Amino acid sequence: MDFAVHHVTYVCILLMLTGGLSLIHGRTGLLSIGHAGFWAVGAYTAGFVINRLAPDLLAADATAGSRLLSVAAFAAAVVCAMLAASLCGLLVGVPCLRLRGDYLAIATLGFSEIIRVVIVNAESLGGAAGMRVPAVVCVGDTRRFVFAGIAAAGAAFSLLMVRNLLSSTHGRALISIREDEVASQLLGVNVTRYKVVSFVFGAALAGLAGAVYAAYMGYLAPREFGFMKSVELLLMVVLGGIGSLTGTVLATVALYIIPEALRFAEWSVPVWSLTDAGWRRGSVELAELWMVVYAIILIVMMLLRPQGLLGSWEISRLWKKPNQRPDATG
Amino acid sequence: MGDKQAVEEAESTSGRDRLKRDFEILSVEKLAKSFGGLRAVSDFDLELKAGELVGLIGPNGAGKTTVFNLLTGFYKPTSGVIRFAGYDVHGMPPHRITEYGMARTFQNIRLFGDMTVEDNVKVGFHHRTCYGIADALLRRRAFRDSEAEVAQKTGELLDLFSLADKRGEPARSLPYGEQRRLEIARAMAAGPRLLLLDEPVAGMNRSESRDLMALLRRLRVEFDLTMLLIEHDIKFVMDICERIVVLDGGEIIASGSPAEICSNPAVIEAYLGSGGSTPGGGGMNASR
Numbered sequence: 001m002d003f004a005v006h007h008v009t010y011v012c013i014l015l016m017l018t019g020g021l022s023l024i025h026g027r028t029g030l031l032s033i034g035h036a037g038f039w040a041v042g043a044y045t046a047g048f049v050i051n052r053l054a055p056d057l058l059a060a061d062a063t064a065g066s067r068l069l070s071v072a073a074f075a076a077a078v079v080c081a082m083l084a085a086s087l088c089g090l091l092v093g094v095p096c097l098r099l100r101g102d103y104l105a106i107a108t109l110g111f112s113e114i115i116r117v118v119i120v121n122a123e124s125l126g127g128a129a130g131m132r133v134p135a136v137v138c139v140g141d142t143r144r145f146v147f148a149g150i151a152a153a154g155a156a157f158s159l160l161m162v163r164n165l166l167s168s169t170h171g172r173a174l175i176s177i178r179e180d181e182v183a184s185q186l187l188g189v190n191v192t193r194y195k196v197v198s199f200v201f202g203a204a205l206a207g208l209a210g211a212v213y214a215a216y217m218g219y220l221a222p223r224e225f226g227f228m229k230s231v232e233l234l235l236m237v238v239l240g241g242i243g244s245l246t247g248t249v250l251a252t253v254a255l256y257i258i259p260e261a262l263r264f265a266e267w268s269v270p271v272w273s274l275t276d277a278g279w280r281r282g283s284v285e286l287a288e289l290w291m292v293v294y295a296i297i298l299i300v301m302m303l304l305r306p307q308g309l310l311g312s313w314e315i316s317r318l319w320k321k322p323n324q325r326p327d328a329t330g
Numbered sequence: 331m332g333d334k335q336a337v338e339e340a341e342s343t344s345g346r347d348r349l350k351r352d353f354e355i356l357s358v359e360k361l362a363k364s365f366g367g368l369r370a371v372s373d374f375d376l377e378l379k380a381g382e383l384v385g386l387i388g389p390n391g392a393g394k395t396t397v398f399n400l401l402t403g404f405y406k407p408t409s410g411v412i413r414f415a416g417y418d419v420h421g422m423p424p425h426r427i428t429e430y431g432m433a434r435t436f437q438n439i440r441l442f443g444d445m446t447v448e449d450n451v452k453v454g455f456h457h458r459t460c461y462g463i464a465d466a467l468l469r470r471r472a473f474r475d476s477e478a479e480v481a482q483k484t485g486e487l488l489d490l491f492s493l494a495d496k497r498g499e500p501a502r503s504l505p506y507g508e509q510r511r512l513e514i515a516r517a518m519a520a521g522p523r524l525l526l527l528d529e530p531v532a533g534m535n536r537s538e539s540r541d542l543m544a545l546l547r548r549l550r551v552e553f554d555l556t557m558l559l560i561e562h563d564i565k566f567v568m569d570i571c572e573r574i575v576v577l578d579g580g581e582i583i584a585s586g587s588p589a590e591i592c593s594n595p596a597v598i599e600a601y602l603g604s605g606g607s608t609p610g611g612g613g614m615n616a617s618r
């Protein structure tokens with residue numbers, strides 16, 4: 001049960017990240033493999049703010065006043081984290097606009113590595129040893145549930161914002177950039193502006209994810225925000241379907257749960273290895289083979305369904321009539 | 331009294347029309363563009379009066395598409411002046427020029443393939459939609475009203491272009507002729523005063539191109555459009571255009587009414603005489 005609540009919280013944090021990334025990569029078509037960098041900026045900003053505003057407010061003898069103060073500190077941390085991350089989105093977005101495809105990917109990767117290196121070397125951020133984040137909002141038995149609620153609200157908020165943006169003229173402008181940048185700008189879309197909007201928006205949501213993560217975990221380690229995390233997030237977006245938010249959600253949940261379930265099940269597969277004494281039978285835990293399975297899933301997907309699991313299908317199609325006409329009165 | 335009002339109204343409209351007819355919507359002077367050593371366009375002058383329908387013809391590689399790319403701001407001219415609707419648009423980014431009322435189609439169709447037919451047209455309305463990102467995120471009234479209006483206008487355009495029953499389909503799934511029509515519908519959504527059409531009937535059969543001609547004529551009247559069109563189909567150009575400009579080797583070699591162009595020896599030598607279909611044919615030879 002405890003574990004289940006933890007997993008829900010973690011998946012919700014991931015959803016904030018992949019929701020934003022699906023905007024940057026899925027809709028605008030900008031290949032970013034540095035999304036964990038924005039997440040790190042959010043998390044460390046939040047950690048820093050909480051450390052400043054609420055160092056151990058929630059010790060055993062916490063009063064009602066200090067409890068309230070710790071909630072306020074968390075709120076401030078969320079705001080600062082989102083601002084800091086979107087500022088980074090702006091900083092990365094603007095110079096990278098002229099880059100496309102692979103070059104943009106490398107630039108975003110470079111950004112996230114710079115962030116990581118800065119954190120490792122900054123003493124005020126805990127360096128390589130990591131940063132402790134004092135508990136805020138509440139302590140004790142209910143804490144898990146409170147944070148699961150906060151994370152779920154954050155994920156719902158993120159996905160709602162992404163959906164609202166996408167179904168507006170601004171969202172259509174973003175998608176048109178992915179489809180044909182030239183036609184898009186010749187139709188009156190300010191391509192430069194919208195690419196930056198996309199980066200800033202996605203980064204802000206990653207900042208939110210970072211703040212929730214920092215307050216929930218109580219401890220931040222630089223290695224959590226490495227390159228592999230960015231790749232994992234990107235795979236969730238790609239696997240779910242480049243144009244489908246529903247697909248992104250499903251893929252995020254699936255790609256988180258499958259390796260966790262494998263670890264939990266402790267299944268192992270027999271392997272044979274050649275030693276001095278000839279072939280020997282051993283075994284490897286399936287969970288450790290996950291990356292191999294991952295790769296196989298991806299290759300099969302790319303061969304059979306390059307547009308991703310759901311393509312551009314959205315769950316809302318179940319209740320929206322196709323070919324809906326606004327003037328279908330007569 | 332009603333009559334008098336109607337007469338007055340009629341007079342004032344015709345007065346406005348006259349004014350509009352005289353109004354020079356586009357004036358281009360000494361436009362030139364080189365790619366490295368290649369002079370794709372040089373010494374190009376063009377004046378379009380509001381409401382005119384002008385054809386731009388010339389052999390392959392004459393620089394026609396390059397002229398469109400210069401007018402729309404997609405290429406920066408090497409030199410020259412472009413005044414559009416009274417503004418100096420030289421050096422402006424394409425999306426700004428679109429806002430001033432210029433829209434175009436492309437020689438090689440450039441639709442947003444994975445977007446629906448409807449959304450393709452809606453992107454055309456984008457720069458005329460004035461709610462902000464915050465309005466969209468919070469689903470404010472401005473968002474709802476504006477989206478309803480866009481949906482309605484999109485419906486009207488799709489009806490006009492006989493694409494209404496395809497509205498939900500991805501653009502890439504349309505047959506070729508309909509893709510061409512959709513591209514024009516999308517350009518019309520941008521609310522142009524000047525519409526640039528790059529080979530609108532390329533690859534269409536006779537009856538399709540006749541239908542399109544009727545549609546273009548209708549658009550021109552209904553939307554008060556000025557049109558500049560590139561076309562290889564000489565018959566089409568002669569039928570629809572009031573004035574024709576002939577480009578060869580990046581320079582204007584003739585301009586005038588269809589009849590004048592038909593009998594102009596330079597044109598016959600450079601273009602009509604070459605058969606007009608051999609790629610890089612007579613035009614290149616004539617220019618040397």
Ligand SMILES: Nc1ncnc2c1ncn2[C@@H]1O[C@H](COP(=O)(O)OP(=O)(O)OP(=O)(O)O)[C@@H](O)[C@H]1O
Nearest residue numbers: 365368370388389390391392393394395396397437
């Ligand atoms: N971006 C570019 N870079 C280099 N050269 C170019 C570029 N665009 C056009 N050109 C050259 O400029 C010349 C004119 O090309 P343009 O496309 O304008 O011809 P066109 O009249 O539209 O021909 P067509 O009838 O084949 O469409 C050609 O020689 C072409 O190779």
Ligand SMILES: [Mg+2]
Nearest residue numbers: 394395396437
């Ligand atoms: Mg051309």
